Amino acid sequence: MTPSVALIAPGAMGAAIARRLTDHGVEVLTSLTGRSERSVERAHQAGMRDATLSELMRADLLLSVVPPAEAEALALQLAPLLAGSERPPTYCDLNAISTVTLARVERVVRDSGATFVDGGIIGPPPSETQMPRIYVAGERASALARLNDHGLDVRVLEGEIGSASALKMCFAGINKGMTALTTIMLLAAGRSGAGEALRGELERSLPEVITRIDRGVPAMLPKAWRWHPEMREIADFLDAAAPGGTDAAGRSVFEGFAALYERLGDEEADGEIRRVLAELIDDRRT
Amino acid sequence: MTPSVALIAPGAMGAAIARRLTDHGVEVLTSLTGRSERSVERAHQAGMRDATLSELMRADLLLSVVPPAEAEALALQLAPLLAGSERPPTYCDLNAISTVTLARVERVVRDSGATFVDGGIIGPPPSETQMPRIYVAGERASALARLNDHGLDVRVLEGEIGSASALKMCFAGINKGMTALTTIMLLAAGRSGAGEALRGELERSLPEVITRIDRGVPAMLPKAWRWHPEMREIADFLDAAAPGGTDAAGRSVFEGFAALYERLGDEEADGEIRRVLAELIDDRRT
Numbered sequence: 137m138t139p140s141v142a143l144i145a146p147g148a149m150g151a152a153i154a155r156r157l158t159d160h161g162v163e164v165l166t167s168l169t170g171r172s173e174r175s176v177e178r179a180h181q182a183g184m185r186d187a188t189l190s191e192l193m194r195a196d197l198l199l200s201v202v203p204p205a206e207a208e209a210l211a212l213q214l215a216p217l218l219a220g221s222e223r224p225p226t227y228c229d230l231n232a233i234s235t236v237t238l239a240r241v242e243r244v245v246r247d248s249g250a251t252f253v254d255g256g257i258i259g260p261p262p263s264e265t266q267m268p269r270i271y272v273a274g275e276r277a278s279a280l281a282r283l284n285d286h287g288l289d290v291r292v293l294e295g296e297i298g299s300a301s302a303l304k305m306c307f308a309g310i311n312k313g314m315t316a317l318t319t320i321m322l323l324a325a326g327r328s329g330a331g332e333a334l335r336g337e338l339e340r341s342l343p344e345v346i347t348r349i350d351r352g353v354p355a356m357l358p359k360a361w362r363w364h365p366e367m368r369e370i371a372d373f374l375d376a377a378a379p380g381g382t383d384a385a386g387r388s389v390f391e392g393f394a395a396l397y398e399r400l401g402d403e404e405a406d407g408e409i410r411r412v413l414a415e416l417i418d419d420r421r422t
Numbered sequence: 423m424t425p426s427v428a429l430i431a432p433g434a435m436g437a438a439i440a441r442r443l444t445d446h447g448v449e450v451l452t453s454l455t456g457r458s459e460r461s462v463e464r465a466h467q468a469g470m471r472d473a474t475l476s477e478l479m480r481a482d483l484l485l486s487v488v489p490p491a492e493a494e495a496l497a498l499q500l501a502p503l504l505a506g507s508e509r510p511p512t513y514c515d516l517n518a519i520s521t522v523t524l525a526r527v528e529r530v531v532r533d534s535g536a537t538f539v540d541g542g543i544i545g546p547p548p549s550e551t552q553m554p555r556i557y558v559a560g561e562r563a564s565a566l567a568r569l570n571d572h573g574l575d576v577r578v579l580e581g582e583i584g585s586a587s588a589l590k591m592c593f594a595g596i597n598k599g600m601t602a603l604t605t606i607m608l609l610a611a612g613r614s615g616a617g618e619a620l621r622g623e624l625e626r627s628l629p630e631v632i633t634r635i636d637r638g639v640p641a642m643l644p645k646a647w648r649w650h651p652e653m654r655e656i657a658d659f660l661d662a663a664a665p666g667g668t669d670a671a672g673r674s675v676f677e678g679f680a681a682l683y684e685r686l687g688d689e690e691a692d693g694e695i696r697r698v699l700a701e702l703i704d705d706r707r708t
Contacts, residue, residue: 320672
């Protein structure tokens with residue numbers, strides 16, 4: 137039987153996942169109360185149906201797709217409704233959060249009586265050419281895998297709850313961390329008159345890095361505000377994963393990346409950074 | 423006319439450069455006083471001739487190829503000899519040092535009356551299959567470019583003194599920084615049971631990263647002790663390159679990388695890190 141899905145909240149990733157599901161015959165409910173005009177428009181275009189929070193409690197699956205900083209608040213907001221529901225939906229947290237934050241979300245959801253699944257999305261929003269992998273973990277992860285019959289690419293991990301979020305943190309740490317690292321060095325090269333020479337040397341000896349810079353940096357700039365808290369989640373995750381509960385090296389690295397993305401995400405910040413980058417990025421190649 | 427070269431000190435990179443020069447008809451002098459048996463052996467195999475420090479002062483070019491932490495000490499040690507020489511050699515600092523350290527070395531050398539050239543080596547030591555680029559900068563950089571007639575690949579940068587070291591810092595920051603970053607995330611993945619899943623996802627969506635891990639991490643481990651101070655030079659360089667003299671984000675990142683390499687460079691450190699890495703690295707692919 138086709139599962140019904142409640143999806144919170146319809147940002148770019150959430151709406152694209154919803155579109156994919158509605159195209160494959162799944163009813164996708166969301167709550168548009170208090171959402172921006174743009175979100176409402178996006179939800180409608182994705183074929184989602186506006187519903188009250190109580191109505192969402194009658195879905196089979198509830199997908200949380202929100203910015204990292206909102207993942208726990210959402211669980212706390214929904215907990216009383218989950219607790220009051222006769223048959224609450226399986227709550228799947230698909231957010232880019234550390235295993236520390238995840239454990240807090242899991243606790244809130246389990247205490248409400250609902251079933252919990254750990255998840256993480258890797259890749260860009262679904263489109264005609266691309267499909268992200270939705271990794272899931274936990275006893276009830278197979279509930280999410282039912283969506284493989286409805287247009288998604290859901291992969292069940294063998295590990296316990298936490299391994300999907302750990303995978304997401306590690307992948308994002310490499311991918312978004314490399315973009316941060318190349319941005320830092322490109323800026324320094326440009327500021328010290330070695331920008332063109334650096335590009336030349338990279339083209340010669342690390343051509344894949346030039347591809348990453350030319351594609352990745354311009355694509356990152358408008359998302360930096362969102363990547364900033366994700367870097368902090370990764371720092372927390374690294375501490376949690378390390379023996380003894382601290383990874384001083386990893387924390388220092390990701391606090392640096394967070395600071396960079398925070399600065400780049402501030403549109404009001406002085407234009408020097410953007411000017412130096414613009415001079416050194418060949419965005420005709422993207 | 424073939425220039426005579428004094429080269430200090432014959433480590434792996436220095437000896438390979440010397441070998442290349444002696445194979446191309448250049449006399450390469452070095453001082454072996456107080457050097458280890460291994461260094462002496464390496465110098466002889468490279469065709470270098472042992473000489474007193476005073477004899478080195480009669481060479482046309484003096485190449486400093488030492489670990490970053492020794493670059494300034496070497497200049498201070500040689501300064502009185504340079505000052506006492508009628509025609510001191512052109513002093514070329516080829517070390518991986520920040521523009522801050524470089525400025526101190528330059529001051530010492532210039533105060534001695536010798537001519538100074540800024541340089542940076544990018545790539546592995548010369549071999550039958552590979553040749554590093556030796557970037558040089560400064561008024562007298564062309565003096566080094568004469569070695570292009572004797573088997574080396576020397577490239578003169580347009581910028582002022584400092585731009586060769588800046589280029590080296592930026593390139594090393596990207597290359598050795600990416601290896602540090604992937605090592606941090608691979609460790610965290612392995613520790614949280616997501617190691618195999620991470621490799622699978624990287625193979626799918628970022629195959630060049632798997633290549634970097636499988637080649638780069640095993641090759642890095644025996645060099646981590648040497649990369650550790652280089653990361654600190656890069657942190658200093660980033661501060662110097664930034665407007666206002668501080669790059670808090672960059673410094674945090676490279677202090678993290680330095681801490682990682684310091685730990686990996688300590689052979690006595692607990693084996694947990696090496697165990698986790700060994701399980702996840704496919705070194706049959708290297």
